[in-house]
Amino acid sequence: MGPAQASLSGRVAFVTGAGAGIGKGIALAFARFGARVAAVELDPTTAERTAAEIAAAGGDALALPTDARDGAAMERASAATIERFGGIDILVNNVGGVFHSGFLDVVEKGWDAMIRVNLKSVFHGVRIVVPRMIAQGRGGAVISVVSIEASRAAPGYAAYAACKAAVVSFTKSMALELAPHGIRVNALAPDICMTEGLARLVPEAERARHAYIVPLGRAGDPADVAGPAVFLASDLARYVTGVTLPVDGGTDAAGGWYRDPTGAGWVLGPSQRS
Numbered sequence: 001m002g003p004a005q006a007s008l009s010g011r012v013a014f015v016t017g018a019g020a021g022i023g024k025g026i027a028l029a030f031a032r033f034g035a036r037v038a039a040v041e042l043d044p045t046t047a048e049r050t051a052a053e054i055a056a057a058g059g060d061a062l063a064l065p066t067d068a069r070d071g072a073a074m075e076r077a078s079a080a081t082i083e084r085f086g087g088i089d090i091l092v093n094n095v096g097g098v099f100h101s102g103f104l105d106v107v108e109k110g111w112d113a114m115i116r117v118n119l120k121s122v123f124h125g126v127r128i129v130v131p132r133m134i135a136q137g138r139g140g141a142v143i144s145v146v147s148i149e150a151s152r153a154a155p156g157y158a159a160y161a162a163c164k165a166a167v168v169s170f171t172k173s174m175a176l177e178l179a180p181h182g183i184r185v186n187a188l189a190p191d192i193c194m195t196e197g198l199a200r201l202v203p204e205a206e207r208a209r210h211a212y213i214v215p216l217g218r219a220g221d222p223a224d225v226a227g228p229a230v231f232l233a234s235d236l237a238r239y240v241t242g243v244t245l246p247v248d249g250g251t252d253a254a255g256g257w258y259r260d261p262t263g264a265g266w267v268l269g270p271s272q273r274s
Contacts, residue, residue: 005235009034011089013233014081014129016068016121019046021195022145023094025222026229031059033230035090038081040066040074042095060085068095068121074128087136090233091129093122093144093167103158111159118163119170126174130183139182141233144171145225146244148191148252164189168244175242184241186232191248192219212259215250 013030017023019041027037031054039054041047044065054061062084066077081088097117101110122144133140149157150164168187175185192210194202210219225247231237232245246252257266 001236005238006230007034008090008230008234011035011233012038012081012085012087013090013092014038014040014078014088014125015092015094016040016066016125017042017094017096018050019043020050021197022190022193022222022225023092024050025226026092026094026145027061028054028057029223029226029230030090030233031057031061033234035233036060036062036085038062038064038077038085038088040064040068040077042067068093068124069116071124071128074124078128078132082132087138088129088132089136089138089140091125091133091140091142092229092233093125093142095121096145096147096164098157098160100156102156106159114159114163118160119166122167122170126170130174130178133183134178134181140184141237142174142178142183142185143229143232144185144187146187146189148189148246148248150189150244151252171244172242179241184232184237186237186241187244188225188228188232189244189246189248189252190220190225191246191251193225194219194221212261213251214248215254215257215259217259218249220247220249 008030013035015023015027018027018039027039027050031037037054039047039050039061047063047065051061051063064077067073144167146164146167149161150168154161171185171187178185211217228245228247257268260267
């Protein structure tokens with residue numbers, strides 16, 4: 001085992017939601033480690049921007065404006081990727097979305113929207129891309145981006161959390177079904193991640209709270225998630241499958257413990273002095 005096992009040279013990555021945030025961070029990191037990247041993104045402008053950034057750094061990328069919730073659109077995107085690059089070795093299911101509302105206030109249309117973007121997009125990715133991986137006969141890696149909300153209560157986000165929990169279970173089932181083909185299936189579970197969109201929404205006062213509500217003392221950023229994604233895609237993780245890896249600065253492990261903002265150690269639940 002050595003540095004060469006971290007390389008993605010010669011591999012093709014199909015990354016959904018690659019126009020911004022975590023998806024863009026993963027796409028850029030994959031390209032830096034040698035992969036050719038299909039930047040699959042609903043917004044044509046941001047898809048092109050990611051591909052251009054990869055090209056400017058000497059990489060090879062294809063912008064594919066695609067709605068990951070649409071199976072036919074995903075079929076076209078995967079076909080275009082194979083036509084350009086000759087195959088697909090890595091699938092990253094990163095597309096997702098959320099809104100805040102008490103569950104009893106959400107109408108069925110709202111549930112359906114959550115299911116389509118957070119769960120059905122993953123189903124489409126696996127159903128459409130994995131058969132092509134199997135046909136290639138060289139194994140591969142599937143990585144789904146979920147959330148630590150998959151494993152804890154999420155009041156106000158119940159449908160979202162249920163979808164993410166479903167992807168975690170799906171990841172385990174697919175790990176077994178696809179193991180005979182040498183295809184590893186894993187997931188990443190971030191918590192607070194300062195994507196471009198979140199950075200615009202979160203005020204400075206809220207950001208200051210990250211110093212004590214996250215054990216490592218800060219919010220994450222897309223690069224923090226991209227590093228573990230490179231690991232799971234590479235031969236460094238050649239014996240890792242069926243795993244959901246928290247990438248959350250320790251919040252899942254904390255289980256409700258927070259740093260006391262006065263510096264007096266740890267408290268269970270938000271401090272009254274916060």
